[in-house]
Amino acid sequence: MAAPRAYLDYNASAPLIAEARSAMVAALDAANPSSVHSEGRAARRLIEDARRDVARLVNARPEHVVFTSGATEAASTMLTADWQMGRGSVRISHLYVSAADHPCILNGGRFSAAQVTRIGVDRDGIADLEALTTALSAHDKAAGLPLVAIHAANNETGVIQPIGRIAEIVKEAGGVLVVDAVQAAGRIPIDMSAGYADYLILSSHKIGGPKGVGAIVARADLMMPKPLINGGGQEKGHRAGTENLPGIAGFGAAARAALAGLEDMEAVARRRDKVEAIVRELVPDTEIFGAAAPRLANTTFFAIPGVKAETAQIAFDLASVALSAGSACSSGKVGPSHVLKAMGHGESLGALRVSIGRATGAEEIEAFRAALAGIAARGLEKKRLPDGGKASDKRSPGGS
Numbered sequence: 001m002a003a004p005r006a007y008l009d010y011n012a013s014a015p016l017i018a019e020a021r022s023a024m025v026a027a028l029d030a031a032n033p034s035s036v037h038s039e040g041r042a043a044r045r046l047i048e049d050a051r052r053d054v055a056r057l058v059n060a061r062p063e064h065v066v067f068t069s070g071a072t073e074a075a076s077t078m079l080t081a082d083w084q085m086g087r088g089s090v091r092i093s094h095l096y097v098s099a100a101d102h103p104c105i106l107n108g109g110r111f112s113a114a115q116v117t118r119i120g121v122d123r124d125g126i127a128d129l130e131a132l133t134t135a136l137s138a139h140d141k142a143a144g145l146p147l148v149a150i151h152a153a154n155n156e157t158g159v160i161q162p163i164g165r166i167a168e169i170v171k172e173a174g175g176v177l178v179v180d181a182v183q184a185a186g187r188i189p190i191d192m193s194a195g196y197a198d199y200l201i202l203s204s205h206k207i208g209g210p211k212g213v214g215a216i217v218a219r220a221d222l223m224m225p226k227p228l229i230n231g232g233g234q235e236k237g238h239r240a241g242t243e244n245l246p247g248i249a250g251f252g253a254a255a256r257a258a259l260a261g262l263e264d265m266e267a268v269a270r271r272r273d274k275v276e277a278i279v280r281e282l283v284p285d286t287e288i289f290g291a292a293a294p295r296l297a298n299t300t301f302f303a304i305p306g307v308k309a310e311t312a313q314i315a316f317d318l319a320s321v322a323l324s325a326g327s328a329c330s331s332g333k334v335g336p337s338h339v340l341k342a343m344g345h346g347e348s349l350g351a352l353r354v355s356i357g358r359a360t361g362a363e364e365i366e367a368f369r370a371a372l373a374g375i376a377a378r379g380l381e382k383k384r385l386p387d388g389g390k391a392s393d394k395r396s397p398g399g400s
Contacts, residue, residue, distance in 0.1 A: 004320070005322060006364035007364070008322060008354045008360070009323050011206070014205065015357070017209075017257055020210060020250035023249040023252065024210060024250040027043075027245045027246040027248075030042065030246075033046070033047050033243055047248055049252060050067075050248045050249055050251055050252025051065045051067070051252070054202065054215055054217070054251060058181065059191040060193070064221050065215050065217050066238045067251075069213065070204075071202065072214075073228065074214050074215065075104040077225055077228040079149060080225045080228075081144065082225065090223055092144050093144025094143075095148075098150045099338075100125055100154055101150060102180060105150070105151065123343055123345070125159035136148075136169065136170070136173035136175060146170075147175060147178065148178070149177075150180065151183070152180065153295075156339045157290035158296035158298070158355070160296065167197060176199075178200075186255075188296065189262060193219075195219070199216060199219070204247065204254055208254045208257060208258065210246070229241055264358045272297055272299070275354050276291075278365070279372065288302045298356045299354070299355045301352070302351070309325035309352060312325075315375045315378075319374065323355075324355075
């Protein structure tokens with residue numbers, strides 16, 4: 001019998017929780033929520049219940065939640081120069097992003113490359129607040145408002161940004177702040193009512209909900225970007241198209257569970273610390289990136305010197321351990337981490353991410369230990385060979 005697999009890749013996608021699955025199944029036969037008959041109104045109630053639950057997760061108002069097909073669509077909607085306030089237009093002339101942001105932010109959305117400035121981060125992955133302040137001070141307000149978009153917590157390192165201070169800097173500059181809270185929601189408390197951000201981006205499948213649904217959450221709805229998708233006027237005209245009712249219902253259930261589960265994050269942090277103790281024991285010359293900064297309780301990103309990320313990831317997979325080499329948003333590609341490069345670490349050969357959740361157990365962590373022990377031993381043996389292990393790769397003439 002094959003050994004059970006250990007899933008340690010929650011930052012890519014958390015497993016679907018039972019509550020979300022049940023909510024989705026219950027919504028599968030629901031009517032069109034835009035219909036005015038009783039069946040349509042019942043479907044609408046499911047959406048509004050989910051809207052309320054997603055709002056509660058970040059302490060926002062339900063009417064300020066706009067459902068989308070995911071975080072990437074939400075980012076593409078928000079990152080635009082064209083905004084509206086009532087019937088009037090508002091011009092955003094420039095976008096400022098962190099050099100360590102997720103690709104859906106880093107690529108600038110609907111802004112041209114000339115309209116995007118990347119703000120550096122320090123060696124721990126914290127945004128350079130002095131550089132941000134300087135850039136916003138030099139912003140040409142006559143051309144339009146500045147828009148700052150930044151992640152609350154990094155998807156690779158788990159490093160948490162000082163969003164409170166960033167919000168102050170953006171407000172002083174008269175700008176707009178969009179926070180990618182995809183990894184942070186459900187793992188750290190977020191309070192929109194306290195001026196945390198002007199807008200948040202959320203994703204269902206990072207918190208145990210279904211894939212294919214996300215949200216934009218606004219602190220107020222006086223000013224919103226022009227819609228990315230126009231049509232029948234759903235979501236108050238901010239995002240047209242018949243709503244993904246099963247997905248939204250599952251998202252709401254996952255949001256309820258995530259809010260209740262915030263109290264479990266200390267236990268998750270202890271398991272993360274156990275993972276890191278194993279890494280340091282078996283790979284003494286490792287580096288855990290961002291370890292000196294505030295981090296999510298569930299994430300560790302580390303290097304195995306001399307071992308390529310792709311090689312290590314495949315070895316873990318063969319040992320029945322699922323983890324990743326950074327973002328899972330590159331169509332399965334494994335390559336240099338732009339996050340590590342932005343942090344000044346160069347292009348590490350062996351950057352691996354372990355991300356766990358409330359359901360991660362001791363058996364999965366022990367499976368990680370066993371797999372890492374074998375990989376580390378092979379890496380050490382290779383380093384000891386005079387030619388760095390290349391001799392074993394030689395092939396006879398005519399070989400393939």
